[in-house]
Amino acid sequence: MLILLILLLILFFTLITPLSHADTTCTIGGVAYDYLTLEPLPDTIIEINTTPPQTYVSKDGNYRLNVPEGSYHLTAKHYENNLLEYYTEENITVAGGGDYTLDLIMLPAIEDEFLFDEPDLSDFDDVLIEDESQENQIWLMVPAVIAFIVIITITGWYLLFARSKKIEEGTTEAMIKSEEGDLRPLPDDLLEIVEILKKHDGRMTQKELRKLLPHSESKISLMITDLENRGIVTRVKRGRGNVILLESSQ
Structure with a gap:
């Protein structure tokens, strides 16, 4: 009788154990x-x-x-x-x-806007191994590099000054008003983006904007960054893409 009772208890706990551990x-x-x-x-x-x-x-x-x-x-x-x-x-x-x-x-679903991958520095291990003569040649190139940088800097400042003068004369660029009421120059290509955004209630994705412009993806991204710096648009990250918002003051 005792053995039968033990067997019944074992059977009972065997049946209820799966129920007590079942996943909810x-x-x-x-x-x-x-x-x-x-x-x-x-x-x-x-x-x-x-x-x-x-x-x-x-x-x-x-x-x-x-x-x-x-x-x-x-x-x-x-x-x-x-x-x-x-x-x-x-x-x-x-x-x-x-x-x-x-x-x-x-x-x-907008593609990632990183145009270039970060280089793998391990690919340049062989290039970094140079003998003493090659290092001396590099040091001899330093004055030439410095001179090149100086020339590029002077040229850049000259072109910037010429562009600023041309803007002041009002010969090639449109003018828009900022929130403070003063006038700021806006190039024609950036003005085109602003006009497109106005026609779309001041809101559209970067992918949709890219379909309406005859420019490369990298140039459009730089143009939007320029407009952000001027306080004209705001770029908001949404999932894998961006939504471009025209500021209300425009």
Whole structure:
């Protein structure tokens, strides 16, 4: 009888142990919105790094995922003509079961604006090994380098002075008013960006702006930086891209 009772207890604890250690299931759901219209964005692909990873294709912008307790990273993508047009990513931690709401704002998928990668200095190890004669030759080049720098500096100051004089005469550049009411010179290419922003309610992404300008990506980035320094526009980081905002004083 005692043996039978022991066997029954072992069977009882065997059955309830999996239930007591079962993972609590949580639900993550929400809507993927277009950043500009704030309308649900259809055909959005949502991925979450569960084990194994889950992928959810939302036809109407709504999504719902069942996950165990833990911390997760979500990414959402929207393609048009096989090209990535919108992208966003979010982190979330869930615990204790229940439903969690996580709405996603889909931003334009703009390429990274770093035009050049940082060089790998290990590639230059052989170049740094030089004998004493080569070092002497380098020291002999120092006066020539200094002279070259002086010439470039003088030339730069001369061109800057000539440009300032030309601006004062008002022959090649437009004029706009700053917040204090004084006049500042604005080159034609920068004025073109300002006019485009005005036509788009003072707000558009850098990717959209690049499509309307006949310039390279690097030049447009430098032009926007120039406008930022003048206090005319503000560049706001959004996801992997930038949104350009025209200051209200313009």
